[in-house]
Amino acid sequence: MIPYGKQDINQDDIDAVIQVLRSDFLTQGPVVPAFEEAVSTYCKVKYGIAVSNATAALHIACLALDVGQGDIVWTSPNTFVASANCALYCGASVDFVDIDSKTYNLSVDRLAEKLSIAKKGGILPKVVIPVHLCGQSCDMEAIHELSKVYGFKIIEDASHAIGGKYKNQPIGNCKFSDITVFSFHPVKIITSGEGGMALTNDEYLAKKLRLLRSHGISNSKVDMEERPTEEIWNYQQIELGYNYRMTDIQAALGLSQLQRLDEFVAKRNVIAKNYDELLKGLPLVTPWQDPNGMSSFHLYVIRLNLSQINKTQKEVYEEMRNQGVLVNLHYIPVYRQPYFEKMGFDKGYCKEAEKYFTEAMSIPIFAKLTNIQMGQTINAIKSLMINF
Structure with a gap:
C-alpha cells in the first residue's frame, strides 16, 4: 500500500x-x-x-x-x-x-x-x-x-x-x-x-x-x-x-x-515536477504554482476531467485504493459537514469549492516516495483512463 x-x-x-x-x-x-x-x-x-x-x-x-x-x-x-x-x-x-x-x-x-x-x-x-x-x-x-x-x-x-x-x-x-x-x-x-x-x-x-x-x-x-x-x-x-x-x-x-526541512521540501518539489511530466496528456489538471512563491508540496492534488474519464470521482477514488494507492480527498468543504449544516449553511454556498470537491484527489507525495511507487501511482491512474 x-x-x-x-x-x-x-x-x-x-x-x-x-x-x-x-x-x-x-x-x-x-x-x-x-x-x-x-x-x-x-x-x-x-x-x-x-x-x-x-x-x-x-x-x-x-x-x-x-x-x-x-x-x-x-x-x-x-x-x-x-x-x-x-x-x-x-x-x-x-x-x-x-x-x-x-x-x-x-x-x-x-x-x-x-x-x-x-x-x-x-x-x-x-x-x-x-x-x-x-x-x-x-x-x-x-x-x-x-x-x-x-x-x-x-x-x-x-x-x-x-x-x-x-x-x-x-x-x-x-x-x-x-x-x-x-x-x-x-x-x-x-x-x-x-x-x-x-x-x-x-x-x-x-x-x-x-x-x-x-x-x-x-x-x-x-x-x-x-x-x-x-x-x-x-x-x-x-x-x-x-x-x-x-x-x-x-x-x-x-x-x-x-535540520532536514530544506531537503524534504526539495524532494517534494522534484516529485511534483515528475508528476507534472508523467501526467501530461491525461484528462486531469495538475497543480498550478504561483510564480511569486514556492510550495512545500505537503499535498499534490489532481483534478479529474470526469466528462472525459467516464467514471465518477468516487469510482476513481475506490479503484485507486483497490490497486494499493491510498489516495485521499483534501477537502470536503467545511460548511458541508453535518455540524455546520445545522448552523444554516447550504450546499452550493461556495460554488468553486464545491466544484473542486467533486473533482479533486490527493495522490501520494512524501520525501521517501520511490520511483517505483511513483510509477505504480501513475500506472494506476492511467489504467482507469484506458478508454480516454
Missing part, C-alpha cells in the same frame, strides 16, 4: 528523542525553547510559541486577538475543520470565502467582494484565516492590503506550508499577518509526532500566546499581583488558559527534523 503521506524518521531523530528521555526534563525543559528559536530563526520572525498541535495554536491565536462572543471569523471552506472550529471555540461565529480556481486557496477577489457587502451590512469579520493549501501561500500581500481597508486581523493557517516561500521570503515571517500557525503532524513536512507552533512579530501577542498555552499562568514578577509577603507566591494564574504545552520529547524530534 502506498499512503498519500508519510513521515521520514532517521537515526538522528531517534537519538535526539533518546537524549531527552535520558535527561532530567521530559517536559518544560530546555528543548522546547531551542525548537522555538530554531523555527523562528528559519522563518525570520521574532517569536515562536510551540504547542501541542496546530489546532491548539489556532485556538490561542484567536484568543490572543480577542476573538469572542459576537465576533465573526472568515476562512476558506477548502481546509480541515480546525481552521473554522478555532473561532467556534471562542464563542464567535464563522463564515467562508470561496476559493480561487487555480490555486484552490482563498480567493482575494471573492474576499474583496464579500468584505464590501459585509461593510454595508455592518458585519465585517474581526479575523480572516487564509489557509495555505498543499503548501502554497495565499496572496498574502493582497489580503493584508484589504485588512488595512477593512480593519480585520490575519491568522495564516500555514499547517501545510513550513519550508515554503512567498515573494522570496519564508512562509511564517508574519510580514503580512499578525500570527502564523504551523503543524508538525506526522504527514506534514516535518513532524514532532503531534505538535504545532504559533509565530508572530508582536511582543504583546507572543506574551499572551505563552500565557494561554499554559493555564494562563505566569511566574514573572512583572505580571504577578502583590500578595502578603509572608505567603509563597511563586506563580499566579493571570487569565484563563489551557494545557497546550509541547513536551521536550516532541520538541527534540521537531528540532532534529528541522
Whole structure:
C-alpha cells in the first residue's frame, strides 16, 4: 500500500528523542525553547510559541486577538475543520470565502467582494484565516492590503506550508499577518509526532500566546499581583488558559527534523515536477504554482476531467485504493459537514469549492516516495483512463 503521506524518521531523530528521555526534563525543559528559536530563526520572525498541535495554536491565536462572543471569523471552506472550529471555540461565529480556481486557496477577489457587502451590512469579520493549501501561500500581500481597508486581523493557517516561500521570503515571517500557525503532524513536512507552533512579530501577542498555552499562568514578577509577603507566591494564574504545552520529547524530534526541512521540501518539489511530466496528456489538471512563491508540496492534488474519464470521482477514488494507492480527498468543504449544516449553511454556498470537491484527489507525495511507487501511482491512474 502506498499512503498519500508519510513521515521520514532517521537515526538522528531517534537519538535526539533518546537524549531527552535520558535527561532530567521530559517536559518544560530546555528543548522546547531551542525548537522555538530554531523555527523562528528559519522563518525570520521574532517569536515562536510551540504547542501541542496546530489546532491548539489556532485556538490561542484567536484568543490572543480577542476573538469572542459576537465576533465573526472568515476562512476558506477548502481546509480541515480546525481552521473554522478555532473561532467556534471562542464563542464567535464563522463564515467562508470561496476559493480561487487555480490555486484552490482563498480567493482575494471573492474576499474583496464579500468584505464590501459585509461593510454595508455592518458585519465585517474581526479575523480572516487564509489557509495555505498543499503548501502554497495565499496572496498574502493582497489580503493584508484589504485588512488595512477593512480593519480585520490575519491568522495564516500555514499547517501545510513550513519550508515554503512567498515573494522570496519564508512562509511564517508574519510580514503580512499578525500570527502564523504551523503543524508538525506526522504527514506534514516535518513532524514532532503531534505538535504545532504559533509565530508572530508582536511582543504583546507572543506574551499572551505563552500565557494561554499554559493555564494562563505566569511566574514573572512583572505580571504577578502583590500578595502578603509572608505567603509563597511563586506563580499566579493571570487569565484563563489551557494545557497546550509541547513536551521536550516532541520538541527534540521537531528540532532534529528541522535540520532536514530544506531537503524534504526539495524532494517534494522534484516529485511534483515528475508528476507534472508523467501526467501530461491525461484528462486531469495538475497543480498550478504561483510564480511569486514556492510550495512545500505537503499535498499534490489532481483534478479529474470526469466528462472525459467516464467514471465518477468516487469510482476513481475506490479503484485507486483497490490497486494499493491510498489516495485521499483534501477537502470536503467545511460548511458541508453535518455540524455546520445545522448552523444554516447550504450546499452550493461556495460554488468553486464545491466544484473542486467533486473533482479533486490527493495522490501520494512524501520525501521517501520511490520511483517505483511513483510509477505504480501513475500506472494506476492511467489504467482507469484506458478508454480516454
